[in-house]
Amino acid sequence: MNFRPHDRDEPELNLIPLIDVLIILLIFLVMTTTFAQQTGLEIRLPEARSTAPLSPEKPLAILIDAEGRFLIAGQPVPVATSATIQTALKTAAGEQQDPLILIEADQNSRHQALVLTLEALEQLGFQRISFATVKASPH
Secondary structure, three states, X not given: OOOOOOOOOOOOOXXXXXXXXXXXXXXXXXXXXXXXXXXXXXXXXXXXXOOOOXXXXXXXXXXXXXXXXXXXOOXXXXXXXXXXXXXXXXXXXXXXXXXXXXXXXXXXXXXXXXXXXXXXXXXXXXXXXXXOOOOOOOO
16 A cells, blocks of 8 residues: 555646736727817807808797707797607607707807707707807908
């Protein structure tokens, strides 16, 4: 009988393949990430020196006042969210698939109100959109 102690090899965890996979995953994530780019351009918004007449079709009017309150086809929208604006637009449009939209936003209204409006119009597939302006005074 052999009573000598046997040297048993302890099982080792080979980490090299795990590190290789993690490095490849890291490279993949870095290469596929998109970063927001901020531009440093100064933008001057154009003035409306001339206006193009609307088509004879009566437009669906969206009014936005300085406090961010909405009127769509003369009906107030109680809480302005993209969903409530979409619902009001569907109701006002009725059977029309792509009605002519006229946005009349107060010059002091928040940009968020306009963004909500444009989101709702895009979701509904409305593409014929006009903005009401006033003629710029000559300088």
